[in-house]
Amino acid sequence: MAEFLQYSITGVTVGMVYALIGLSFALIWKSSGVANLALGGLVLIFSWIFYGVLVQVGLPLWLSLIIVIIIALAFGWLIERFCLRPLIAQPILSLISVTLGLEFFLEGLAVFIWPEMVAGLPPLFPTEPFKIGPAVVSQAYVWAAVISLILFGILTLYFRYHKMGIAMRATADDQLAVQASGIPVTSIFSTSWMFACVVSAIAGILISSISGVTYGLVETGLKSFSVVILGGLDSFIGCIVAGPIIGLAENLGSGWLTPIVGWGGLKDVIPFIIIIIVLFIKPYGLFGEVRIERI
């Protein structure tokens, strides 16, 4: 039972961070219909930049956070302006491939500047663990989950009530109508990319504060696709529900199955198996909008 509780709590909290990365994906998908496969690369590069600013340059925490967020905004703007905007109205295959190229570039950039492969961040949160019944959870996990929830709340409110958020939803619905009502669609696209980069930067910082900055972050980014697939691509609530489910499945599955089948590393493959299962059964996810195609 203690084991079960331990796995569940770790699973849910890690899942919240996956949900955060999923949010970053859903942001772009919701407003521009672009599938951002460069998530892993973005999470990786921002974590390294944070490491560079905080540890290598030695700035205080608040200042390095601000700097990383500014850099993330700049990255988002640049990516949208120079990779995605020339491809507006191109087939979906090109849009996907361009983010793959981007992923390649970002990974290369990270190796280029930080060849050391592994680095530890100083603890950002108090190290004293929480005790919930017999289970022990480090505070970093809990804080990560709380921050994810807060960001989720902010984004949901923003999309529901803020002028720009409403414009973003409208863009996803009908670009032509949005343009006709005087909203520059291109600026909507840049804004969504900038937001998404900031969200993935925060997610990257949270994860790497838990497990250090490694190239495994790319795989974490890819794993979080299982969150968006399970939750439905265009749904924030889907992300926040599916994230903990994936985290739970990953931790409970590997915790219980590893002694039975005797294979290590089940954790890394469970989210991908979930992707395949979901695509077989309910391809548009739990909360996703089912698209009806017309010729």
Add this chain to the structure above:
Amino acid sequence: MGLPCGTYNYSYAKDMAILRTKTHWALFIALLVLVFTAPLYWNNYLLGVANLIGITLIAAVGLNILLGYCGQLSIGHASFIAVGAYTAAVLTGTFELPFLVGLICAGLMAGLVGLIFGIPSLKVKGFYLGIATIAAQFIIIWFINHLSITGGFTGIAVPYASIGGFVFDTEASQFYLIMTIAVLCVFLAKNLARTRIGRAFVAIRDNDLAAEVMGINLFYYKLLAFFIGCFLAGIAGSLLAHWIGFMNAEQFSIAESILYIGMVIIGGMGTALGPILGVIFIRLLQQGVMFIAPMLESAFPALPAGFASGVSPMFFGVVIVLFLVLEPRGLAHRWMLFKAAYRLWPFSY
């Protein structure tokens, strides 16, 4: 269109011929002679690069059928190559079956695995399919690393290919083996695109709903595309296994899969020439980067330490993005433009 001046079609067979004029034939035979006499005057390094290009070409032709003709995105192509490579390695190494049996089984095995992961393509497309194939990449590599028959993380040794009593143990002999199969595959792919199957693929790529309304069986043709694409990947994998002589799952990372997509895009999706140009372009660039990066590193000590390993993915990322933005139809389209221009030269049109 795009024919030399004075070429007329007197029969349907003539209209459909790949090689139309005597010049075509002469150039084609000259190219074949040039390729197949290459081992006489190339050293082992050049032959090694050529072998890698040949193997990559077979896999890229497969991906081109899947992605370029049928429009089904696969971001897990390297893992299908891995399935073929390991099938061949286990069959010829552990069970000591003949090379040709291993080759065919590798193709079939990869094709079958491709079918399994291709099934989601019936329900979803575009991004969803891309994610399904990314999942395939991770699941397949994970299984390879954890099954005992594949040697796990340590890898598995593979014997040289041999047909009858002849062992392909030099770069030159392997060059003949690989190039023969590569030429056959390119020829088959070129012809496949001109048949009923190929036209069905193109119809599915352009609009699968419309294709279904016209009476194309989506279930059959989409899975057929996956089977053919992955079959070729498996063949390439088998050759790769025998060529390298040692298999380790690290050779089949997701980066390699992305690179394959890059090759097809850079070459030109949905053309017969595309994969050839794309593969040569990317593999030669890789060799160039591998050659130049250490030199630059020693010449300029101020460069960051990760220069040699980081510069090539950065470079390829930029190349893929640039091609998509500036020339989405790839090198094959450039070649067509060039051909049209020199046929009319010195007139502008």
